[in-house]
Amino acid sequence: MAIALFAVGMGLVGDAAGLTAAPTTGQYFLRAAIHVHSTMSTGSFSLESLARRAEEQQLDVLILSENFTLRYDYGFQPLEGFLKYRVAFPSVMEYGVQRFLDEVRAVQDRHPNLIIIPGVEVAPHYYWTGSLxxxxxxxxxxxRNLLVIGLEKAEDYEHLPARGSAYSFVWGWQSVVNGVPLLLLVPAVWLWKSQDQRYSDWKGPVFRFRPVLAVSLLIACVVLMANAWPMRMPVYSSHDGTGGYRPYQALIDRAVERGALVFWSMTEARDFSQHSFGPLGTVTVKTEPHPDALVLxxxxxxFGGLYQDARRVIAPGGVWDQLLKSRMVHEQDMFPTLIGEVAFHGTTDPGKDLDRVYTVIQTSERTSAGILASLKTGRAYAVVRGDQNILLQLDEFRVLNNGQSAGIGETLHASTSGGIIVRVGVSAVDGKPYTAKLRIIRSGHIIREVEGQTPLQVELVDHEAQREEWVNYRVEVVGRGGELLTNPIYVSPTDSSDTNKSQRLAVRLGVVAQSRIARS
Structure with a gap:
């Protein structure tokens, strides 16, 4: 029987720190800031400062998403391996992967009450169009980023397939082209060995032409080879935009193989900017929304389903619900988990702070392993802070049937008898009344919508659920108090074979009874 564990006590009201533990159930409800950058990449706060700030804001978990690599090359085809211009920005690869992991461990040791989980933000591929x-x-x-979370070893990071990470490069025909500058050694050596004193023009100074030319060729060889190093090349060319999602799938496969969690980041956020790239002039940097990544x-x-930007993926009946429906077969851990992304780089933007968007994670262990396991199975909900620093919290969300119940991320194995009951309770953290709209969504369809003042309590008996197929329930709350989105509770199909067996047995008993009556 799946026991409902997601009942947060009313002692939470007025004190967000109360989310940390629920002693009556043996479960922790941890507030996590996900997608955080420090000065080890593009953030403006050191990791030590972030840890202190997180503790001040009563956060329990800090999940880093430092930029993995921000090295961008423009190569001149077909000699792009060594005739190229590079721009680099602060990243983990520039900082040093082992140094990054050591810093995380050091800060973690100084802040034992805060759980810090290492992670990186990776854009596996980019490509160029236009003309210089x-x-x-x-x-x-x-x-077009993915968040890779939870890797603990430097070699696991170094071998992630991404442009800018030379460890993931491969040998190919372009590697041979990259070695072309080595041919300059042949004339350089010949000129050096066959030195011949030459005279310059009519001005008359004596000039050793061949040694100087030999040295010049040698310098050119060294410069070009240094630019071409490490000779190997990324699997996908930066001049080829036809790879689709293959570079991204390769990253997902490698990261998951190494034991990481991988989340698509802010797939509906649009990025457009222009920058001066030295001799390349003004370059346009553009990323279009890509919600199709979740399907392809x-x-x-x-995926990040709650962040400070327009989002339609999580709309009832949208991409997320369609994904859930297509994957609701037997493997619960294949369901895509929704998280909140704060995308924190600093406080320069108005209203931006570590606890502006966070994810509440339910776990039986207050450890990194417990948190990662809960994220993988979807035992979490996401919250974004509303006007006047108002925060919503989930007091209860359960699905029940015949004495059995399940909470977020769990599966209820319902019976054919009795209705499916859905219970939801939502309030503001400060306990005050605020207008909010609560929706209960079943498999992409809104089955109950309630608008009123917090706290809101809803109990629904769902008689229309299709019992012979997988069903999921999730909750959405919006209002002045911000926004709250839960991951689903799943209900497995009822086993009709038991019912059929009972019916056949009843028929047989009836036949036997009639036979006995006839004989008497």
Missing amino acids: LHGNLTMHNAQ TQDYTG
Whole structure:
């Protein structure tokens, strides 16, 4: 029997720290800031400062998403391996992977009450269009990112397949082209060995032409080879935009193989900017919304469904609900988990702070392993802070049938008898009344909508659920108090075979009884 564990006590009201533990159930409800950058990449706060700030804001978990690599090359075809211009920004690869992990452990030791989980934000591929001559160079998909969370070893990070990570490069025909500058050694050596004193023009100074030319060729060889290093090349060319989601699937596969959780990041956020790239002139950097990534890739853990930007993926009947429906077969851990993304780099933007968007994670262990396991199975809900710093909290969300119950991320194995009961309770953290609209969504369809003042309590008996197929229930709350989105509770199909057996047995008993009556 799946026991409902997601009942947060009313002692939470007025004190967000009360989310941390629920002693009566043996479960922890931990507030996690996910997608956080420090000065180890593009953030403005050191990790130590972030840890202190998180504790001040009563957060329990800090999940980092440092930029993995921000190295961008523009190569001149077909010699792009060594005739190229590079721009680099602060990232984990620049900082040093082992140094990054050591810093996380050191800060964790100084803040034992805060759980810090390492992670990186990775854009596996980008590509160029336009012309340098025409001044319209455009770099695409530099912000098509995945969050890779929970890896603990440097080699696991170093071998993630992404442009800018030379460890993941491969040998190919382009590697041979990259070695072309080595041919300059042949004339350089010949010129050096066959030195011949030459005279310059009519001005008359004596000039050793061949040694100077030999040295010049040697310097050119060294410079070009250094630019081409490490000779190997990324699997996908930066001049080829036809790879689709193959580079992203390759990253997902490698990261999952190494034990990481992988989340698509802010798939509906649009990025457009223009930057000066030195000799390349003004370059346009553009990433279009890509919610289709959730459909066209597989085996990722989940996606950012709540963040400070427009989102339609989570709309009732939208992409998320369609994904849930298509994957609701037998493997619960394949359901994509929704998380909240704070995308924190600093406090320069108005209203931006660590606890502006967070994810409440239910776990039986207050450890990194317990948190990652809960995220993988979807035992979490996401919250974004509303006007006047109002925060919503989930007091209860259960699905019940015949004495059995399940909470978020769990599966209820319902019987054919009795109705499916859905119970939901939502309030504001400060306990005050605020207008909010609560929706109960079953498999993409809104089955109950309630608008009123917090706290809101709803109990629904769902007689219309299709009992012979997988069903999921999730909750959405919006209002002045911000927004709250839960991951689903799943209800498995009822086993009709038991009912059929009972019916056949009843028929046989009836036949036997009639036979006995006839004989008497």
